[in-house]
Amino acid sequence: MEQISPKSNHENNSQPESESENGKKEFVSPSVGMEFESYDDAYNYYNCYARESGFRVRVKNSWFKRNSREKYGAVLCCSSQGFKRIKDVNRLRKETRTGCPAMVRMRLVDSRRWRILEVTLDHNHLLTTKSLKSLKKLGICGTKKSIQSDSETQTVKLYRALVIDSGGNHVNSRNTRELGSSSDYLPDRLNLKKGDSQAIYNYICRMQLTNPNFFYLMDVTDEGNLKNMIWLDARCRAAIGYFSDVVYFDTSYLSSKYEVPLVTFVGVNHHFQTVLLGCGLLSGGTKESFSWVLKSWLTLTTTSGQVPQTIITERCRILQNVVSEVFPKTHHRFSLSHIMKKVPEKLGGLRNYDAIKKVLIKTAYETLKPYDFETSWGFMIQRFGIGDHDWLRSLYEDRAWWAPVYLKDTVFAGIISSCDTLCPIFDKYIHKQTPLKEFLDKYELALQKKHKEEANADMESRTASPVLKTRCSYELQLSKIYTREVFKKFQVEVEEMYSCFSTTQVHVDGAVVIFLVKERVLGDGNRREIKDFEVLYNRGAVDVRCICSCFNFNGYLCRHALCVLNFNGVEEIPSKYILPRWKRDYKRLYVQDYDVGCNTGTTGTVVTDTGTDTDVVQCFNQLYRSALQVVEEGVISLDHYKVALETFGECLSRVHNIEDKHE
Secondary structure, rough: OEEEEOOOOOOOOOOOOOOOOOOOEEOOOOOOOOOOHHHHHHHHHHHHHHHHOOEEEEEEEEOOOOOOOEEEEEEEEOOOOOOOOHHHOOOOOOOOOOOOOOEEEEEEEOOEEEEEEEEEOOOOOOOOOOOOOOOOOOOOOOOOOOOOHHHHHHHHHHHHHHHHHHHOOOOOOOOOOOOOOOOOOOOOOEOOOOOHHHHHOOOOHHHHHHHOOOOOEEEEEOOOOEEEEEEOHHHHHHHHHHHHHHEEEHHHHHHHOOOEEEEEEEEOOOOOEEEEEEEEEOOOOHHHHHHHHHHHHHHHHOOOOOOOOOEEEEOOOOHHHHHHHOOOOOOOOHHHHHHOOOHHHHHHOOOHHHHHHHHHHHHHOOOHHHHHHHHHHHHHHHHHOOOOOOOHHHHHHHHHHHHHHOOOOOOOOOOOOHHHHHHOOOOOOOOOOOHHHHHHHHHHHHHHHHHHHHOOOOOHHHHHOOOOOOHHHHHHHHHHOOHHHHHHHHHHHHHHHHHHHEEEEEEEEEEEEEEEEEEEEEEEEOOEEEEEEEEEEEOOOOOEEEOOHHHHHHHHOOOHHHHHHHOOOOOOOOOHOHHHEEEEOHEEEEEEEEOOHOOOOOOOOOEEOOOOOEEEHHHHHHHHHHHHHHHHHHHOOOHHHHHHHHHHHHHHHHHHHHHHHHH
């Protein structure tokens, strides 16, 4: 299967390329069956291919309709085709004709597309050095950002014709996307409807022109049909650098058979907001498609061998196998909220459904030890006589993948604590009948709203002082560090320390002490019940770990651990329990290790004032990181934006002044 290599607008990515055996990128050769939307598109493609290969093109023949003079056929050939006439042989001009057979013959089909019907690739003469200069790069390395020329735009149209439409990837509008709903549905490729390929093409071109560091990857069949696709814009790539420690691979749109076969990679930022880490379109929920999109995401995002600590997916046997292959060192867990959303569908028809659901929720969320889980589950099965229920039986077999009581060593960064966190990121912008074209139009609108929410939260966290509700030193300490939303969650734990009325030692083993913390919790019928929580504390290392595993689940210490620290006279929370990802200035403190310099096409060294050589890639990476920090700060408010924009202008002028001095 042909796979299009990842490209950004730092590369010559508007040209269709393939990998040769030696790893060198080459222009895709013409072949029978390629289709284009116009004669100009087809001519421009062959002309670009010819220049890249080292020969020139001329039009050998053209055919026109008798009445309208509309062109309906043509033969394009190498300029060395044929021979000079006898009377022209003695002219001083050098002979270039060799009777070269290289050509393409094409024709207008269905009154709307130009199709290549015949191809000859071989030449009978030496080809010159490639004369096609690289198209202007639109990356952040350059100082000039001109709009693409006509020829450049035509080449982008060629890419769409080659990758998306070749082989009839378009389908009739009467087709639906649901499996089994149409005999025309082909499971090995995207079931694109009328206008979908144009929408994809428009989106890619728009992003290439306007979005720096935009990457995409396409998976095509041997016939050239688009099968799967993944893309990441600059914001996604920046978010990956910060918040890809825990990733939720959301396949809800795909499994629920939406019109748009969308999958998303989602993380949680420092405000407990969902952030997009990548998008994909899949031809189906097969092992091949899942494997391709996960490997592609890993290829586009991973630097220095870094991989997510935890990946969360829906409960799916195919995904279970694929994730273990693609991410062997990553903890894979099933989404508990996704399982709970299935309860009405799977158990709704049972007698005593409400009572069963109540016990199931309590078993899943409130048990602290595996023994308690087993006991509660057995009670539910026996009391309601549902031991032969297939879904419950399989759910129990998979309990180590989804039940919190078995996942206490897994880092979740707050995702597991809230079902709302896992709501599909485009939930308000897409429904089951939303066509792909409409989704792509709304895509940027949805992300702009997300970015604005994050910018507003950044500004509130830095400017507003939280109101303290206790005299606890822990609350005062983290009020100066955490973002507003994270601090509000932690503040609840500080307040609830006062519901813990007893902290006693139950076991001592050297420096390790086990404490028992009693808490009054709200039980059935709003009655207060007393519940015991075991907390392990190491006096020497100042390590604290509660049986509720709040720190691993949510990323901050629970009330029980705080009680034990307070009991032992620890006045400040140790730094090891203050995760950098929750800090209000996290993005400024955390310098991302972008490996984007390798994608700029830049090589060589730079000689500094001290006479030492500095790798250009390293220079680019450092400049990019610094500029990105200014960008992140610049979107906080209009005043920040004006200052950042003015600063960039001043910097550019100073750099130009250096160039002028050397001239």
